[in-house]
Amino acid sequence: MSPPPEALCVGDNRIGAIADDLATKGWSWQPGLLPDALTSALRAELIVRDAASDLGPAGIGREDDFHVDRSVRRTRITWFDGSTPAQQDFRGWTETLRNALNRELMLGLFEMEVCFAVYPPGGFYDRHLDxxxxxxxxxxxxxxYLNEDWDDARGGALAVWNEGAGKDDAPAARIIPQPGGVVLMLSEAIPHEVEVTQETRYGLAGWWRVNQSGVGRIDPLS
Structure with missing residues (x-):
């Protein structure tokens, strides 16, 4: 039986650190935040899905502007559909985090979309905003991040710039994708890129949005 979401909760001290980081610099790096058992379960599912060719090339842009450009982004993704225990446990864990961030920062976070992501050797994603x-x-x-272990020699670091940084500015941080590590960023404000990876790099990405219900439109979209 899968553990209840309460067993996957982050501690109050980590919530406070994340909230403070988002409020002051717009991004937060939290090593080992994702519980080990959940990291392992998600990694196992992703490896099986990738071996079964369940992942497709990731694109850039949204809706009418969506296209695949391998000079900008070279990775494979597949979207969560909530059909497995690992995905359900991850959803429960992120709900705890969403409620805490809404309480601390009054962000109005609503629905999350999530995808698995595999960067093959030579994979990368140029600097962008989400x-x-x-x-x-x-x-x-x-x-x-879902790999079992990782170090800088394997590449695939996440470079993060502070809000307003120019294209020629050095990144504020280079984050090594250590297992169970979690990065949170303000999607509209924080430029970031995935550097070229030397080995297969497993992870997932999720994005919270706000409720956009209004006249003629009811959220959620799903």
């Missing part, structure tokens, strides 16, 4: 300013389709981004 959402256009004011779009509100993505408000807070969450990235979690």
């Amino acid at each position: 959402s256009f300013a004011g779009a509100r389709n993505r408000v807070v981004s969450l990235v979690a």
Whole structure:
């Protein structure tokens, strides 16, 4: 039987650190935040799905502007559908985090979309934002790393810039994708890129948006 979401909760001290980071610099790196058992279960599912060719090439842009450009992004993804215990446990864990961040920062985070992501050797994703300013389709981004171990020699680091940084500015941080580590970012504000990886790099990415219900439109979209 899968553990209840309460067993996957992050501690209050980590919540406070994440909230403070998002409020002051717009991003937060939390090593080992994702519980070990959940990291292992998600990794096992992703490896099986990838071996079965269940992942497709990731694109860039949204809706009418969506296209695949392997000069900008080289990775494979598949979207969560909530059909497995690991996905359900991850959803429960992120719900705990969502409620805590809404309480601390009054962000109004609502629905999350999530995908598995595999960066093969030579994979990368050039510097980008996860959402256009004011779009509100993505408000807070969450990235979690699923490999068993990792070091800088294997490549695939996440470079993060502070809000407003120019293209020639050095990144504020280079984050090594250590197992169970989680990065949270303000989707409309924080530029970031995945450097070229030397080995297969497993992870997932999720994005919370706000409730955009209004006249003629009812959220959630799913």
